[in-house]
Amino acid sequence: xxxxxxxxxxxxxxxxxxxxxxxxxxxVDFMGFPSPRNLNYWYAFGGILTLCLMAQIITGIILAMxxxxxxxxxxxxxxxxxxxxxxxxxxxxxxxxGASMFxxxxxxxxxxxxxxGSYKNPRELLWxxxxxxxxxxxxxxxxxxxxxxxxxxFWGATVITGFFGxxxxxxxxxxxxxxxxxxxxxxxxxxxxxxxxxxxxxxCALVGLHVWAVHHVxxxxxxxxxxxxxxxxxxxxxxxxxKDAFAIAVFLLIFALFVFYLPDALGHADNYQRxxxxxxxxxxxxxxxxxxxxxxxxxxxxxLMGIMLMFGAIGVLFVLPWLDTAKVRSMRFRPIxxxxxxxxxxxxxxxxxxxxxxxxxxAIPIGEHGMSFKWLSRIATLYYFAYxxxxxxIMGWIEKxxxxxxxxxxxxxxxxx
Amino acid sequence: MxxxxxxxxxxxxxxxxxxxxxxxxxxxxxxxxGAGAFAWPLVTQMSAAADTRAAGSIxxxxxxxxxxxxxxxxxxxxxxxxRYRTQEExxxxxxxxxxxxxxxxxxxxxxVPNLSGVIDKRLLVMVGVxxxxxxxxxxEQGKIDPMGAFGGWYCPCHGSHYDTxxxxxxxxxxxxxxxxxxxxxxxxxxxxx
Numbered sequence: 001x002x003x004x005x006x007x008x009x010x011x012x013x014x015x016x017x018x019x020x021x022x023x024x025x026x027x028v029d030f031m032g033f034p035s036p037r038n039l040n041y042w043y044a045f046g047g048i049l050t051l052c053l054m055a056q057i058i059t060g061i062i063l064a065m066x067x068x069x070x071x072x073x074x075x076x077x078x079x080x081x082x083x084x085x086x087x088x089x090x091x092x093x094x095x096x097x098g099a100s101m102f103x104x105x106x107x108x109x110x111x112x113x114x115x116x117g118s119y120k121n122p123r124e125l126l127w128x129x130x131x132x133x134x135x136x137x138x139x140x141x142x143x144x145x146x147x148x149x150x151x152x153x154f155w156g157a158t159v160i161t162g163f164f165g166x167x168x169x170x171x172x173x174x175x176x177x178x179x180x181x182x183x184x185x186x187x188x189x190x191x192x193x194x195x196x197x198x199x200x201x202x203x204c205a206l207v208g209l210h211v212w213a214v215h216h217v218x219x220x221x222x223x224x225x226x227x228x229x230x231x232x233x234x235x236x237x238x239x240x241x242x243k244d245a246f247a248i249a250v251f252l253l254i255f256a257l258f259v260f261y262l263p264d265a266l267g268h269a270d271n272y273q274r275x276x277x278x279x280x281x282x283x284x285x286x287x288x289x290x291x292x293x294x295x296x297x298x299x300x301x302x303x304l305m306g307i308m309l310m311f312g313a314i315g316v317l318f319v320l321p322w323l324d325t326a327k328v329r330s331m332r333f334r335p336i337x338x339x340x341x342x343x344x345x346x347x348x349x350x351x352x353x354x355x356x357x358x359x360x361x362x363a364i365p366i367g368e369h370g371m372s373f374k375w376l377s378r379i380a381t382l383y384y385f386a387y388x389x390x391x392x393x394i395m396g397w398i399e400k401x402x403x404x405x406x407x408x409x410x411x412x413x414x415x416x417x
Numbered sequence: 418m419x420x421x422x423x424x425x426x427x428x429x430x431x432x433x434x435x436x437x438x439x440x441x442x443x444x445x446x447x448x449x450x451g452a453g454a455f456a457w458p459l460v461t462q463m464s465a466a467a468d469t470r471a472a473g474s475i476x477x478x479x480x481x482x483x484x485x486x487x488x489x490x491x492x493x494x495x496x497x498x499x500r501y502r503t504q505e506e507x508x509x510x511x512x513x514x515x516x517x518x519x520x521x522x523x524x525x526x527x528x529v530p531n532l533s534g535v536i537d538k539r540l541l542v543m544v545g546v547x548x549x550x551x552x553x554x555x556x557e558q559g560k561i562d563p564m565g566a567f568g569g570w571y572c573p574c575h576g577s578h579y580d581t582x583x584x585x586x587x588x589x590x591x592x593x594x595x596x597x598x599x600x601x602x603x604x605x606x607x608x609x610x
Contacts, residue, residue, distance in 0.1 A: 159550040180466070185469075279553060281573075
């Protein structure tokens, strides 16, 4: 959708620059990018996520100036940042809470894409690059959580790196290679710090590809039909810069609420204890944004099978564009599938709830003994995968979709967009 | 026919490989070997360093443990459990039908003979790391509950139960708690690793 350039340099200096490096032209065309006129607030999360990435990189670079990646000093250096470094009390929680806000925004962004069918032709690659960003975010989040070297940091890292030990034949040597020793120790902490610093820049590069791809194929929109005429679109600036700015302001209010009033609400109290390789906390849980996958991991009694299911739960997202066989993009016109989608969303929350609890505790007191979290997570895991296969492929063939509007303009003017 | 017509786009004459083809292949092959040779140290640097591997063995004085007690000693960053088992615990471990176990192993197989060639079934030495995902099982007091349904150890992470011999009985862990490599160097001192 890269239309004609609308930039006309007015002054001699602008013309001089434009002839040698058309950077202003690039910026003007970039911001004037024609966007569907019916985008709602769910489309503001791209902008919000850009802000999150910038905030994490800026606060992260500053924290690295004060942090010491050494098993004997790491825990204290974080406490020193919080207590003694000027404005450390602000910057450390901004980074820690920022990670949670980043994941909150990315989950909304992904579910938005799934609801409006934004992964369908010609946006498959846009979606896949997004999945890669999500994967890199998960790795970065995990590596970052080990750095404070508290009990949850240590044991979370032990459990996650234990996944690699489950791989047949090469597992044990692979695990030792990753850890740099027989168990998690100083070499592990140092390499995790190095990689935690590296990955955000890889995310930046992927975001560049993601934005390039969206500018090439154009944004999807809530009714999922392509813009056909000039009246179907609006220039990104000032229309969507203003809309995004308002959404960002609301998002920052929630962000600030956590940073200033609930900085530890999304973390875990055990991480205020120094890492101790001799004592496992009674209840290891990952950060909230990994809970659904943790529940899938624990849903099966077999170690290798659990890991394969957990990675499969992320891997299936990559092939989603080819599993959903429907021609119609937006769930607005898919009266039955939209309910399957809503159940999928609910199951995601249920998996998160299961992940936060002990597998053998009772979740729902029904029947003689009640249903344990283990069984609840089994049901939710089954649905999670069933949504991708066979529900989506079958619904694409059998569902009778509602008639699509003729154009975005007509839909907007009749109030259906 | 002009001079250039004799050559196709790859510079080869009459379909035969030319000297230029040879130079291309030789250059690419040399670059590939060079890249591989340079990648090796980049990858291998992550393995355990020499000092880490050197610190791999310790001595434990078993005389410090009294009946019903358990000590934890750090070895290679992981705890080694030394449990002085009571007679009931030994009997419970012997009473198990080995054939029904997930990781079949008799209680006797989980010991190393001392200097006089005798197995002392009271002193159980094993690596206290759950074989599921590496948490430390609880069970220092040997209570039946909540230390696991089999009177041994219980892993709080994902609910694996081990019996009084450290064998997996219930839950997701695939194998028994491992017995480290160790030898008796005197009547009461063992060397682990």
